[in-house]
Amino acid sequence: MGEPAGIGPEITAAAWQRRAEKKLPPFFVVGDPSLYEIPVSEIEDPAQAIDLFKQALPVFPLKLKGKNKPGVLNPENAPCVIESIEKAVSFVQEGKASGIVTNPIHKNILHEAGFEFPGHTEFLAHLCGNHHQPVMMLMAKNLRVVPLTIHVPLAGVPGVISKQSIIEKAKIILSSLQTDFGLKAPRLAVAGLNPHAGESGQFGREEIEIISPAIETLKKDGHKVSGPYSADTMFHDEARAEYDAVLCMYHDQALIPVKTLDFHGGVNITLGLPIIRTSPDHGTALEIAGKGVARPDSLMTALLKAAEIVGYRAY
Numbered sequence: 623m624g625e626p627a628g629i630g631p632e633i634t635a636a637a638w639q640r641r642a643e644k645k646l647p648p649f650f651v652v653g654d655p656s657l658y659e660i661p662v663s664e665i666e667d668p669a670q671a672i673d674l675f676k677q678a679l680p681v682f683p684l685k686l687k688g689k690n691k692p693g694v695l696n697p698e699n700a701p702c703v704i705e706s707i708e709k710a711v712s713f714v715q716e717g718k719a720s721g722i723v724t725n726p727i728h729k730n731i732l733h734e735a736g737f738e739f740p741g742h743t744e745f746l747a748h749l750c751g752n753h754h755q756p757v758m759m760l761m762a763k764n765l766r767v768v769p770l771t772i773h774v775p776l777a778g779v780p781g782v783i784s785k786q787s788i789i790e791k792a793k794i795i796l797s798s799l800q801t802d803f804g805l806k807a808p809r810l811a812v813a814g815l816n817p818h819a820g821e822s823g824q825f826g827r828e829e830i831e832i833i834s835p836a837i838e839t840l841k842k843d844g845h846k847v848s849g850p851y852s853a854d855t856m857f858h859d860e861a862r863a864e865y866d867a868v869l870c871m872y873h874d875q876a877l878i879p880v881k882t883l884d885f886h887g888g889v890n891i892t893l894g895l896p897i898i899r900t901s902p903d904h905g906t907a908l909e910i911a912g913k914g915v916a917r918p919d920s921l922m923t924a925l926l927k928a929a930e931i932v933g934y935r936a937y
Contacts, residue, residue, distance in 0.1 A: 623653025624725025628906025650680035692912025700735035721898030762884035812849030
């Protein structure tokens with residue numbers, strides 16, 4: 623369901639309305655049926671969604687406790703948002719659904735309700751068992767990027783990157799490129815941290831002391847890993863043809879090229895979990911909620927990508 627006061631309900635409805643045009647896989651919503659201004663059919667079991675999907679949006683009902691108004695957060699509804707995530711995960715773990723697509727949540731309002739996790743990804747890892755290390759991949763068209771560090775202040779990034787973290791995250795990416803994207807011999811490019819990838823140490827030594835040693839270790843293990851590359855030359859058309867994914871050092875280094883390439887259609891994919899999870903690459907957009915201008919492109923791409931990964935894992 624995501625945050626009910628955000629654009630989640632309307633982009634979900636819009637995606638269902640365009641289901642035939644975009645050849646979307648059958649899906650159902652875990653949330654409050656009253657949020658969707660389209661034909662809705664309440665279900666008691668996910669199996670019912672298959673037959674109902676063509677005629678109405680199947681919804682496994684979870685009733686909101688408080689009033690919902692687009693663009694206006696209501697703390698009373700936060701527990702229902704959390705329950706929606708928990709229920710969706712349980713359906714996949716029980717084999718009743720094949721994957722999860724999460725609409726955006728509003729983290730601050732959830733934290734007020736006692737939510738102890740930085741975001742969706744960490745909560746999903748908790749629900750799957752904390753021994754899993756989730757990795758956030760952003761994808762737009764033919765570009766896949768993974769930020770090594772996510773919500774870390776830029777000034778703090780050099781202090782938290784390490785050889786081991788690069789190796790661990792790279793191995794998860796490479797494994798997922800095989801299992802979730804069908805690539806038999808995936809190629810991973812690694813970005814440098816500093817301008818011109820440090821220019822042989824003139825602009826910083828992280829490339830020499832941390833990033834390059836990690837790459838060499840991965841190569842010795844038989845992986846196709848290259849870099850570190852200067853980030854300003856990694857994302858043009860010719861460069862993208864030379865790799866299957868990029869491991870970037872920090873948040874904006876990864877997200878700027880994705881959102882520039884396809885702002886409305888980018889998708890977030892969680893790697894490293896036993897369940898399949900994708901999501902739109904945008905937030906709750908409270909400022910436009912209920913105004914009829916929110917675009918469902920990213921959600922539709924997330925639905926299609928989840929179904930594609932289901933196919934690869936089944937194969």
